[in-house]
Amino acid sequence: MGYTAPAPVATPVLQVEKLVKRYRDVVALDGVSLEIGAGEIFALLGPNGAGKTTLIGAVCGLVKKTSGRICLFGTDLDSDALGPRFQVGLVPQEVNFDPFFTVTESLRIQLGYYGRLPDEVRIAEVLEALDLTAKADAQTRALSGGMKRRLLIAKALVHRPRLVFLDEPTAGVDVELRRDLWAYVRKLRAEGTTVVLTTHYLEEAEELADRVGIINEGRLLLVEDKRALLQRMGKKRLVVSFDRPVARLPEACTGGSVLSEDRTGLVYTERPGHPRAAEVLHALYAEGLPVQEVETRASKLEDVLIEVLHGRAGAP
Amino acid sequence: MNVLGLRTLLSKEVRRFLRVPGQTVLSPLISTSLYFVVFGVSLGGRMEQVTGQPYLPFIVPGLIFLGMANNAFLNSSSSLFIMKIQGTVVDLLVAPLGAGEILLGFVGGAMVRGLIVGLLTWGVALLFTPLQLVHPGATLAFLVGTAYVFSVLGLIAAVWAEKFEQINFFPTFVMLPLTFLGGVFYSVKQLPEPWHTVSLFNPMVYMVEGLRYGMLGSSVFPPLLGGALLAALALLATLVTYALLARGYKLKQ
Numbered sequence: 001m002g003y004t005a006p007a008p009v010a011t012p013v014l015q016v017e018k019l020v021k022r023y024r025d026v027v028a029l030d031g032v033s034l035e036i037g038a039g040e041i042f043a044l045l046g047p048n049g050a051g052k053t054t055l056i057g058a059v060c061g062l063v064k065k066t067s068g069r070i071c072l073f074g075t076d077l078d079s080d081a082l083g084p085r086f087q088v089g090l091v092p093q094e095v096n097f098d099p100f101f102t103v104t105e106s107l108r109i110q111l112g113y114y115g116r117l118p119d120e121v122r123i124a125e126v127l128e129a130l131d132l133t134a135k136a137d138a139q140t141r142a143l144s145g146g147m148k149r150r151l152l153i154a155k156a157l158v159h160r161p162r163l164v165f166l167d168e169p170t171a172g173v174d175v176e177l178r179r180d181l182w183a184y185v186r187k188l189r190a191e192g193t194t195v196v197l198t199t200h201y202l203e204e205a206e207e208l209a210d211r212v213g214i215i216n217e218g219r220l221l222l223v224e225d226k227r228a229l230l231q232r233m234g235k236k237r238l239v240v241s242f243d244r245p246v247a248r249l250p251e252a253c254t255g256g257s258v259l260s261e262d263r264t265g266l267v268y269t270e271r272p273g274h275p276r277a278a279e280v281l282h283a284l285y286a287e288g289l290p291v292q293e294v295e296t297r298a299s300k301l302e303d304v305l306i307e308v309l310h311g312r313a314g315a316p
Numbered sequence: 317m318n319v320l321g322l323r324t325l326l327s328k329e330v331r332r333f334l335r336v337p338g339q340t341v342l343s344p345l346i347s348t349s350l351y352f353v354v355f356g357v358s359l360g361g362r363m364e365q366v367t368g369q370p371y372l373p374f375i376v377p378g379l380i381f382l383g384m385a386n387n388a389f390l391n392s393s394s395s396l397f398i399m400k401i402q403g404t405v406v407d408l409l410v411a412p413l414g415a416g417e418i419l420l421g422f423v424g425g426a427m428v429r430g431l432i433v434g435l436l437t438w439g440v441a442l443l444f445t446p447l448q449l450v451h452p453g454a455t456l457a458f459l460v461g462t463a464y465v466f467s468v469l470g471l472i473a474a475v476w477a478e479k480f481e482q483i484n485f486f487p488t489f490v491m492l493p494l495t496f497l498g499g500v501f502y503s504v505k506q507l508p509e510p511w512h513t514v515s516l517f518n519p520m521v522y523m524v525e526g527l528r529y530g531m532l533g534s535s536v537f538p539p540l541l542g543g544a545l546l547a548a549l550a551l552l553a554t555l556v557t558y559a560l561l562a563r564g565y566k567l568k569q
Contacts, residue, residue: 023569054569057569060409060410061409061410061568062406062409062410062568062569063568063569064564064568064569082318082412082413082414083412085410085411085412086412088410090406090410092403092406094403094406095403096402096403096404096406096407097402097404098399098402098404099402100331100332100335100336101328101331109324109328110407110411111324112320112321112323112324112325112327112328113318113321113324113325113407113408113411113412113413114321114411114412115318115319115320115321115412116320117320155407
């Protein structure tokens with residue numbers, strides 16, 4: 001499948017060029033090039049082992065790259081690996097906690113690591129935003145799984161980073177936290193923070209992302225504006241059920257229609273160069289067919305991801 | 317340099333061991349006190365003078381060394397190793413902390429624990445024998461130098477170890493025999509050949525004797541020899557640790 005690099009973004013906070021990471025025989029990242037602009041929410045999607053976490057790890061200092069270039073806020077990490085990291089936050093995929101400290105102490109330590117003095121106002125703000133205020137003085141080991149995940153997010157945000165990586169931030173958490181986090185991510189974007197998100201919940205990416213990147217086997221297959229992508233690759237489906245079996249379909253339906261075995265159901269998928277769903281519906285009524293129920297379905301990011309991963313689509 | 321980051325890591329390391337004082341300070345203190353009671357008070361009364369010193373004051377510097385070296389080593393090794401096992405090492409690696417800051421943060425915390433245990437051991441010794449401090453400067457230098465070297469060695473062990481069995485390897489199979497054969501309970505001068513010559517290859521002998529010189533005013537070896545060895549070990553261990561941390565050896569993928 002051909003891949004054309006996307007147009008450069010206006011003010012990139014992260015630039016990755018031909019990034020390669022090799023583990024002995026395994027190529028985890030195979031020449032990934034990517035730019036992420038200030039203030040956007042970028043969703044990095046792909047199956048398990050695609051290279052999402054390795055890419056984030058290489059940017060955040062957890063993974064040693066084999067070759068390539070990474071620039072954060074315009075600074076090449078080869079020339080200054082630490083300076084730009086004052087402005088970065090990471091929510092790692094695996095939950096971790098330091099059992100010796102309380103929630104508030106963990107946040108104070110995190111602030112200190114990032115060269116910030118203890119800031120009780122900021123800590124209170126983050127605790128509140130993540131619904132952790134009641135647990136401020138709790139020992140981290142006493143927190144539930146969901147609360148530990150909230151603390152991870154709080155730690156990644158407490159020093160007000162300009163770029164935040166959320167690596168599967170809502171894996172295994174309840175719906176409430178997921179919704180809270182979505183709201184908070186939107187708030188972060190409104191404040192100018194750039195968010196890079198990996199998730200298995202495509203609904204999450206669909207809900208939040210401005211742009212989407214699809215990665216598989218260490219290769220970036222596609223980077224595109226989410227809306228444009230859904231518009232370009234998304235398909236509208238028309239699902240019609242009839243009162244009784246129909247003998248034949250109007251000409252507008254041929255090509256792209258699947259009639260059920262008992263001939264009482266029709267699924268029409270819009271394709272370029274073929275009639276639109278509305279025209280098909282109009283033709284059904286015009287022919288006097290016994291239409292009982294009509295439903296339209298727009299394809300989701302999940303469908304697009306599957307299409308791309310199976311090589312049925314590429315970049316624009 | 318991220319001064320605040322270093323200060324935070326150092327303070328975190330100190331608070332970490334102070335959260336479990338029974339395990340980190342009291343327990344080693346009890347072990348060392350038992351050495352005083354068994355070797356110093358019970359057996360020591362029946363022993364003659366060693367290198368011109370009564371036995372009880374003679375073993376004080378060695379027991380301070382023992383408590384200090386073990387605890388400095390255990391603090392840095394267990395702290396970083398637990399962070400690796402629990403995954404919290406990610407917080408350190410992602411943060412803008414360089415190899416130097418990580419090294420100094422862990423080593424500083426471990427030195428504080430080693431010195432606390434060493435000084436408390438000295439305090440316990442004062443219950444049994446009067447204070448002797450002939451060369452305060454040399455004593456301080458050997459106390460700090462020993463705490464530093466073993467803190468750095470602990471950090472190397474933590475970077476290298478991937479399993480609990482490995483982290484226990486150094487204290488059990490390297491440090492324990494070397495310290496017990498390092499002249500803590502006897503003077504190497506008393507050893508017959510070939511053990512006397514073999515002992516000369518044990519670096520801990522020179523550290524114990526250095527501390528003995530500082531506190532009691534006499535030692536088997538010139539104190540400068542012990543000081544030079546300690547400085548060389550400190551330099552070598554620091555360079556190795558810095559290189560391992562800078563490379564992210566067994567820390568980064």
